Amino acid sequence: MTKKKATKKKATTKKKASTKKKAAKKVAKKTIKKKKVSAHKIKPGMVFEYDAAPESSAVVNIKPKYDLFIGNEWVKPESGKYINNENPATTESLGKFAVGNDKDVDKAVKAARKAYDGEWGKMSGKDRGKYLFRIARILQERAREFAVLETLDGGKPIKESRDVDIPLAAAHFFYNAGWADKLEYVYPGKDVKSIGVCGQIIPWNFPLLMAAWKIAPALACGNTIVLKPAEQTPLTALLLAEVCQEAGLPAGVVNIVTGEGPTGAALVAHKDVNKIAFTGSTDIGKLIAKNVARTNKKLTLELGGKSANIVFADAAIDQAIEGVINGIFFNQGHVCCAGSRLLVEESIHDVFVKKLKKRMSTLRVGDPMDKNTDIGAINHKEQFDKIKEMVAAAKKEGCDFYQPEVKVPRKGYYHAPCFFDNCSTSDSIVRDEVFGPVLSIMTFRTPEEAVAKANDTQYGLAAGVWSEKGSKVHQVAGALKAGIIWANTYNKFDPTSPFGGYKESGFGREGGRHGLLPYLEVK
Amino acid sequence: MTSVTVKMPGGGRISIPHFPIDMVNANERASSFTTRSIKKQSKMDALYLAIEMTDLTTLEGMDTPGKVKQLCAKGIHPVPQHLLKEVSKNYDFREIPSVAAICVYPSMVPHAVEALAGTGINIASVATAFPSGQLDMRMKIKEVEKCVKDGATEIDMVIDRGAFHQGRYQKVFDEIVAVKDACGDAHLKVILETGELKTYDNVRLASWMAMEAGADFIKTSTGKVSPAATMPVTLIMLQAIQDYYEETGKKIGMKPAGGIRTAKQAVHYLCMVNEVLGTDWLSPDLFRFGASALLNDLIKQIFKQQSGQYYYDDILSQD
Known part of the structure; x- marks a missing residue:
């Protein structure tokens, strides 16, 4: 007992002694010549700060x-x-x-x-x-x-x-x-x-x-x-x-x-x-x-488009979160095929939204020239004002608004990512194209309802389907009225794949063999 | 969502969800952590932290008491004294910390205990017929008990991958519960051997099962199977830990092991831990690296950050 106490005393008197005593308690028979050095100033809760990594504009x-x-x-x-x-x-x-x-x-x-x-x-x-x-x-x-x-x-x-x-x-x-x-x-x-x-x-x-x-x-x-x-x-x-x-x-x-x-x-x-x-x-x-x-x-x-990203309860949730984030916040949401409507199965709505909020809080908004930046500047002032106006109008319509607290540079046109939850198909934030980092969220109960809601729009450019059940993915993809359907991914482009829309999203296809037709007369 | 139901030791059943993972997206997300640029001070902190998170490991058939003693000495003072005197003149020098634990085979535990006496460094013993786990359960328990009796403060067990692939999840679960029981005060790390589980779905299921069965840490690999730890596999396990914490309030630790050899890789892992689980997990109590070659690289990078130059390899002991 005395020996043990002595050991303890010795350890604590020395600078920055370890707090771990378990090992010392069990084996304290030998004379102590060495001790664990615990130099860290980093305690739990340390801030892991990213450094600005700006690309040089000298190349242009x-x-x-x-x-x-x-x-x-x-x-x-x-x-x-x-x-x-x-x-x-x-x-x-x-x-x-x-x-x-x-x-x-x-x-x-x-x-x-x-x-x-x-x-x-x-x-x-x-x-x-x-x-x-x-x-x-x-x-x-x-x-x-x-x-x-x-x-x-x-x-x-x-x-x-x-x-x-x-x-x-x-x-x-x-x-x-x-x-x-x-x-x-x-x-x-x-x-x-x-x-x-x-x-x-x-x-x-x-x-x-x-x-x-x-x-x-x-x-x-x-x-x-x-x-x-x-x-x-x-x-x-x-x-x-x-x-x-x-x-x-x-x-x-x-x-x-x-x-x-x-x-x-x-x-x-x-x-x-x-x-x-x-x-x-x-x-x-x-x-x-x-x-x-x-x-x-x-x-x-x-x-334009107002594309739906449909997440079923049997989807790979953590990866679907990534897909939704990429779907709407890629290029500040200035994407005609942006997944601006999230349709999530009601049974996983709460979990999904919670995870989405957590993930959104890690997005970095700021200097586009910084290699760490996830969301850059809104393309120009007119668009910036339009986004702000639409967000303000949607708030008045009564959808639940969420925006993570992120630092945004004072100069320049920056809009932090945000979403509106519990929207309905008649809300203007669900119907009108924002072309900005603004997501609207609705729920559904059955695949039929998901398809009906996804198709309930004047547009028909793209859609995403998230499920680990292959048969369901094919069934739903076949029923969606959109030119591009992604399964378990979003915003993936390839020159071999035709791109274009249904309804007010336009006509004609670009990319692939189909993309040649508009530039050819066929005899 | 489908699930696996297992009986609890005290009666009652729990269900372990079959949580599907999409491989392509998971890989993509994991690779995104490798392109972060980090502030110099944060990088320095991360390098120091990584040393303190290291379970310095030797798991060879040719391990001897002498080898273990050398490794222990290195674990306590990773930098030779004469060199320390020299580098202490460097700008912004901080003492190089000791590692978190020395990880050895059961037969080497008494030697590690002797060498580490009074240092406070943990003695981790692999157990349960490491690395295959192909042994009768009673004998596995005996092995664990012996290790703990000899002074091991942490037990790194392997799960029965054969039983897992057979769908005998109850056996896998019971073994972990029994080993946890035999551990007493010692911390239990459960090695999933993700290189043999193959799919991310299996990794997620096994992670959850281990946490429900009482693991203090979940660990990727034995280091004897390729691939050992990878960024995506670690990401899947970290997300499982996050979800388990949300559901139960319990913080489970994570230990990627094998294949992490460079300081750069270690920093990538810490970036991932920080973004997925937050700063609470940036501590040796909740995150460890199972490694051996990593230590020297961490030290070399620290010296590089402080002095602006690389020291040559031989300046550090190669244990």
Whole structure:
């Protein structure tokens, strides 16, 4: 006993002695020469802090002023008008870019027509493929530059532009390059021909990727292009113009006319354009459809969505949480196929929401250039205001609101992730597309009810089904009216897979063999 | 959700849920923890913490009392004294802590006890016919009792994977209960040997079963089967611990073992523990690394952080 006490005393007098006595109690016979060193200042409850890991913006060279890219040359706009481009993360300026008017659009269409009637139109598929492969490789080589530029211009996390946007854009060029000399096999037994000059209008949520989705199949099929990037995010499309130059693409094959709404309208209205491809909001899509209706232009539209993510009680819950998080908070929710409606089986609702809250509290909102950031800046001020407005309106409608306490930078347009629980199908937050990091949650009891609720929308772009029961997944997926159905995953994209919607989400498909059809005449 | 029902020793039944795991998404989530960038001070804290979480292990057929004594000496003072004097001049030097435990075979327990006397370092003994577990249950219990009597303060048992794959869950459960009983005051770590359970569904089921049966820690592997500990398997077990805590209020510890050789890997694991379970688990009481080569790398990284340069390998003892 005395010996034991002595041991204890000795141990405690020494600096930073261990608190563990178990071993000492049992064996205290030998003279003690050594003792456990317990140096830690880290006690339970230590803060594990992430450090800022900002990507350097030194790799990009942003010009003070960008002109229009017509016939492989940089051309000043007829109007002489330039507008300011803003970095949404800091509200700092990223230079100015030209605003094209109808005269500029006409110039671009003429250049495209000349190329179509000339070298490009007569080129063999094999040779066209070479150019596309070249563009794909240059995109890969300059991937870092593109990723940084995309993040600066659009506010999306560098993690996403680096790992998703740019590699996928390159993949689309590679994939379509392979088709260029195999078009006769797209529809076996049929003869296919290119269409002519394509007018393409793309959105601000995936600027380069959407450009790739549009340009790659159009070129593979032998068309020429006038592309109008979104006024919020013109930079990567303009860098892509440089890539086209670098790849030695013949003049006029790809023309890029920046500008706002009227520029797009001029392109849609131009008499010598054979096809319009538009990705963007449903409202503008409807307007374009009206204007195209009286002409002989072909049209494909990829519009909004209010996609459902259906989680059954027999799903792998922890992984479904990841899928729901990725579904709605990927790219700040600026995704046309975002899983913005969560349908969760009533029996697991409480558990699921609890886990969802816990997971959301670990999301990091902030500087998009930081490699740790999960949610970056809202793309531009107008969208930022719209999201805030819709959230405020939904709060008034009486849905249960949750938003984790996360630090948000003071400057720039940041919106913390949030959700509305216990919503019903008639609530506007369930019906209207927010295009932001806002989730609405409803419950269901049976697979039939899940399908009915998922289909109860004017949109029909995508849906997710979460269940470990294969037969149920197939049954439900078959009954859903949506163009893309993911099972036990969400927001996974691949150039071989067609993408497009039902109902007000548009018509036409992009990607895969189906994505070639809008750029071909089938005889 | 389907479940497995097992009889409790004192009568009554409990059901162990078959909680499905999606492999693809689990792997993806686990890999996300490897891309975090951590503040310098937090990294330093994590490296120190990892040393204090280490169960320094030797489990070889050729283990001898001499080898165990050497390992114990290293566990107490991981850095030789002469080197310590030199590095103590470094900026922001803190004393290198001892490890959490020395992990040995049962026959080596008395030698470890002798070498660690009075240090407060735990003596962990593997038991229950480690690593296969293919032995009669009574003899497994005898082995555990002997280890505890010899002075082991922690018992690392293996579950009967054969019985698990046969669907004889009751046997698996009863064994853990009986071993826990034989442990007395000693802490019980239950090794699932995830490399033999193969699927994440099995790992989740076995984790829950072990926790219900009285495990203080759940542990991935023996280190004798490949793959040993992996990030996704550890993630599945951490999530099970989290759910068990939500349901019962009991905090169960976690020990990935085997295959964690670098400080970088250790920091990745700690990031994952922090994000899944929170800071309460960032303590040797609730998280351990079963490792041997890891220790030297942790020390080298600490010296690197402090002095800005790497020390060469031979400067530390290679035990």
